[in-house]
Amino acid sequence: MYRLLAEATVVVHFLFVAYVVTGGFLAWRWRWTIWTHAAAAAWGFSTVLFGFDCPLTYLENWARGRADEAGLPPSGFIDHYITGVLYPRDALELVRVLVLLVVAVSWIGYWRLARPRRPITDPLRPAGR
Numbered sequence: 001m002y003r004l005l006a007e008a009t010v011v012v013h014f015l016f017v018a019y020v021v022t023g024g025f026l027a028w029r030w031r032w033t034i035w036t037h038a039a040a041a042a043w044g045f046s047t048v049l050f051g052f053d054c055p056l057t058y059l060e061n062w063a064r065g066r067a068d069e070a071g072l073p074p075s076g077f078i079d080h081y082i083t084g085v086l087y088p089r090d091a092l093e094l095v096r097v098l099v100l101l102v103v104a105v106s107w108i109g110y111w112r113l114a115r116p117r118r119p120i121t122d123p124l125r126p127a128g129r
Helices: 004-028 032-049 054-065 077-082 088-112
Strands: none
Touching: 004 032, 004 054, 004 077, 032 054, 032 088, 054 077
């Protein structure tokens, strides 16, 4: 049962990381999700910038320990499952910058779509007609 919990935690963790990267684009369609994405992005970036421990990493390590399996290395989930697997280790800083850019583009797009649109006026047509 603990092994299943550990595996489920890995899936949820991957989904969370994917949401941190792409969630701003989901807000283009479902506007209210910008706030959940802002919270997820703030947490995701703070774990990288300030070294906060992620509760999902803690949960996975706890479940693996209960299942008599080795836990994650001290460097954490991303270093174990993503860095060196999905991209080379020496590209880590580039990937971090690209993730930041993707999030920024999604938010810029969100705010551009959220702005009230001004009606297009014909400069040759007199006002009020």
